[in-house]
Amino acid sequence: MLFKQKAKGKANMYQKIYDVVEKNGRAKTGIVLNGKYAGLKYLAEADCFAYAGDENTETGDEIRNGTGTIAKLALLQGIKEQLKSAVTEAAGTGIVKNKEQEIFVETYEKNPRLIILGGGHVSLPVAEIGRLLGFHVTVMDDREDFVTRERFPLVEELIAGDFETMSEKIPPYENAYYVVVTRGHLGDTTCAREILKRPFAYFGMIGSKTKVRITMEKLRAEGFTEEQLASVHAPIGLPIGGQMPAEIAVSILAEIVQEKNRFFRTYCDEDVEAAIRCGVPGTMVTIIEKKGSSPRGTGSKMFVFRDGRTAGSIGGGKVEFEAGKYALEVKKVETKIYELGQDAGDLGMICGGTVWALFEPCCVGDHRQ
Numbered sequence: 001m002l003f004k005q006k007a008k009g010k011a012n013m014y015q016k017i018y019d020v021v022e023k024n025g026r027a028k029t030g031i032v033l034n035g036k037y038a039g040l041k042y043l044a045e046a047d048c049f050a051y052a053g054d055e056n057t058e059t060g061d062e063i064r065n066g067t068g069t070i071a072k073l074a075l076l077q078g079i080k081e082q083l084k085s086a087v088t089e090a091a092g093t094g095i096v097k098n099k100e101q102e103i104f105v106e107t108y109e110k111n112p113r114l115i116i117l118g119g120g121h122v123s124l125p126v127a128e129i130g131r132l133l134g135f136h137v138t139v140m141d142d143r144e145d146f147v148t149r150e151r152f153p154l155v156e157e158l159i160a161g162d163f164e165t166m167s168e169k170i171p172p173y174e175n176a177y178y179v180v181v182t183r184g185h186l187g188d189t190t191c192a193r194e195i196l197k198r199p200f201a202y203f204g205m206i207g208s209k210t211k212v213r214i215t216m217e218k219l220r221a222e223g224f225t226e227e228q229l230a231s232v233h234a235p236i237g238l239p240i241g242g243q244m245p246a247e248i249a250v251s252i253l254a255e256i257v258q259e260k261n262r263f264f265r266t267y268c269d270e271d272v273e274a275a276i277r278c279g280v281p282g283t284m285v286t287i288i289e290k291k292g293s294s295p296r297g298t299g300s301k302m303f304v305f306r307d308g309r310t311a312g313s314i315g316g317g318k319v320e321f322e323a324g325k326y327a328l329e330v331k332k333v334e335t336k337i338y339e340l341g342q343d344a345g346d347l348g349m350i351c352g353g354t355v356w357a358l359f360e361p362c363c364v365g366d367h368r369q
Contacts, residue, residue: 012362013041013050014276014284017108020045021268025173026109030087031333032079033095033102033288033358039333042083049080052333052360093266093299095289104288104358106299108266109175111136112201114256117163117191118181119146122206125249126179127155133253134267135177138170142187163190172198177256179236180205188215196228202259204236204252266299275303275311282306282362283327287314288335289356303362304328314357323357330359 020027024045031041031052039052083103086096090105097103114130116123119141130137131154140159141147147158159169163182178200180191188205192215195203205212212234219229237251238258275282282305287298296315303311304327314320319338326336338355 012276012279013043013052014362015279016046016048016050017043018268018273018276021108021110025113025175026107028087028090028105028107030083030090030096030103030105031358031360032083033104033333033335035079035101037076037079039360040079040083042080042087044084044087049083052362092262104286106266106286108268110268112260112267113138113173113176114179115170115176116140116179116181117166118179118183118187119143119151120181120183122181122245122248122252123179124151125246126181126252127152129249129253131155133257140166140170141182163187163194166191166194167198174199174201176200177202177260178204179252179256181236185211185214185218189218192219192232193222193224196224196231202233202256203231204233204255206236206248206252207234209235266301269301269312272301272303272312275305276362280305283330284358284360284362285314285323285327286358286360287355288358289354291354315355319355323359327359330361332361334359 017027017029020043028044029041032038041050041052042048043050079101082098082101086098086101086103087105090096090107093106094104095102096105112135114127114135114137116126116130116137116139119139123139127137127139137155138157138159139147139152139155140161140163142160142162144160147160149158152158161169176199178191178195180188180195180203182188182191185207188207188211192203192205196219205215207215216229216232216234220226233255236255237248238255240247240251240254242248242251272284276284282303285302285304287296287300290296290298296313300314301312302314302320302323304324305311306328308324308328310324314323319340322338323336336357336359338357340353340355
């Protein structure tokens, strides 16, 4: 679905979140779900708070203008500290209980980046499977004729150049998954040296035990720590006994998926982001917890415009339909539970379980501190 971009004005918190993700590849937030300050939200990378509740209330005034008694302001400051602490300490997306507060913490990421260094025969199926799994794929090789559109027709980015220039050609991304499959240990060492100086979500290196040992010895001699070297998956991939390039690629991507899914993360839905960037008021609906079998996972989002149009999905069916209707009535931050068990037929769902949804009114310029 396409949405017309509105002229830029005062950005709301979600616009700020997407700006951070666009710049850094990742953002981390938390929102208070219960109590007087439900709707208070924190964005770690910008170290800022916003209030998604009704500003035309005593609570809204406290947050907006810092008014109120000393006791009330002290309570607000305490809640902010709890919220900030929960966001800092949480490993992934999910609900955190901090004293009496329930806080939903989210780690947002752009589609993860699969960066393949080496354009040989194993790289071909690695790139193809990576694309199927939703990765943004980059392939780099020091041989220009190995990184052509004929060989890699579907990848987003092809780079020809010496591996020493990787830092100049590939920006550092926190959600980057590096696969080193060069043709020799000299290339492996060069790539490893560059990767270990930058953030990454995964770094794997192909090769025999002897090849890996030689590379590790060189890096150790250059001053890299044992902790840094232990972060390298080498030899790369899960031990499934792969022999053919496609089998090796399956083992590599299986290990990457295993690492990627150790924690829940919210991957940015392009339609939802486009809707937010329109700057038009609406309500963000987010699955904050699920139990049993349900169509979409924690962090799935749907933006509901005031006229009933939607962007994104929380699973389809009657649950999405009912949530969309309810979103039109929401005036403050609320949560609602949808049971998909014995009465699942009433909701038009064939799977059983429970979905807990968060409703956040999004204005063009919600209050930020």
